[in-house]
Amino acid sequence: MAAIKTTSEPRPESRTESISAGSDRDHVQSLERGLALLLAFDAEHPEPTLTELAQLTGYSRPAVRRFLITLERLGYVSSRAGRWSLTPRVLLIGQHYTESHALVAVAQPHLLALAEQTGESASLAVLDSGEVAYVARVPVRRIMSINVQVGTRVPAHATSMGRVLLAWAPAGVVDEVLTRHPPRALTARTTTDPVALRNLLHEVRAQGFAVVSGELESGLLSAAVPVRDRSGTVVAALASSTSTGRASEQVLRRDTVPLLLEAADRIGTELGHRRQTQRSVPSEGFY
Known part of the structure; x- marks a missing residue:
């Protein structure tokens, strides 16, 4: 049987393609990239390094570093020995979905x-x-x-x-x-x-x-x-x-x-x- 690949969300390019030309000026690219970075954490990459995250998202290392620092300050990721992981705080996003x-x-x-x-x-x-x-x-x-x-x-x-x-x-x-x-x-x-x-x-x-x-x-x-x-x-x-x-x-x-x-x-x-x-x-x- 062929392997079943489960995913969390479309990659950033899919999101970009779904946005109409008339709303491009309202598109916040930094927010999109921050979310894409969170979605890069999965079963195959539970504790990636900064370099691995840059490869997974296609973003530069400096950009990934800035996003990680911001997300860490917000409590959504944590780092240890050069590796990053999600924190339980990300579960609140799903909780808000079910509650709303x-x-x-x-x-x-x-x-x-x-x-x-x-x-x-x-x-x-x-x-x-x-x-x-x-x-x-x-x-x-x-x-x-x-x-x-x-x-x-x-x-x-x-x-x-x-x-x-x-x-x-x-x-x-x-x-x-x-x-x-x-x-x-x-x-x-x-x-x-x-x-x-x-x-x-x-x-x-x-x-x-x-x-x-x-x-x-x-x-x-x-x-x-x-x-x-x-x-x-x-x-x-x-x-x-x-x-x-x-x-x-x-x-x-x-x-x-x-x-x-x-x-x-x-x-x-x-x-x-x-x-x-x-x-x-x-x-x-x-x-």
Whole structure:
């Protein structure tokens, strides 16, 4: 199986490209570089040197040194024997996200209930820069080789949550994701053909849920449904994950999908969404 590379955020050049020409004058490059420096710390580089950080970010050593000193004074990084590391203070950024987003607070008890009902892990994720980003999770058992937790990012094309999020995303977003993040094979079962993927997205939108087996990781089986906000917009995907050794696609469709739909409906109701009596179907010109 091809290695799954989880990331924290797009590199600085991706951020720059996403800023419209009309807002260039409002772009604060030093803030962008400071954030990019924080994001350079990851599982592969938990305690990099100044030189390594300069190589990872593409910034000059003097610039990296200034950013590190500033971040150290603010309490976000610390140094020891020539190596730098993040401090627990950076966790406050993620904490502020969860505290300022009603979605996560509303969804958490429903994830707990779903995990109790199914005996399997339950997750909530959003689409961010072409990837699926976990924003809430209740793990029951470890069924993936990677350590999935809040903040983990995985490719959208090979996951049930990603397909749900893409199925209800605007056509332009889907085009951008498939262009800037070309689907790659993660297992022998991964769908990588853009046309085939678009057809799958049509199917997901028509039936109201997605089931994916062994495309992100061999043996991983998951189902996901959309979560809507007050306006009816799909703002997240709710998923339940298990292994092919514990269940089959048919069992997931029969037993788990109805529970997911009920949980997503309850979350949406608390967010102000009024349930529709008819399931949405692809509109003309979709994609």
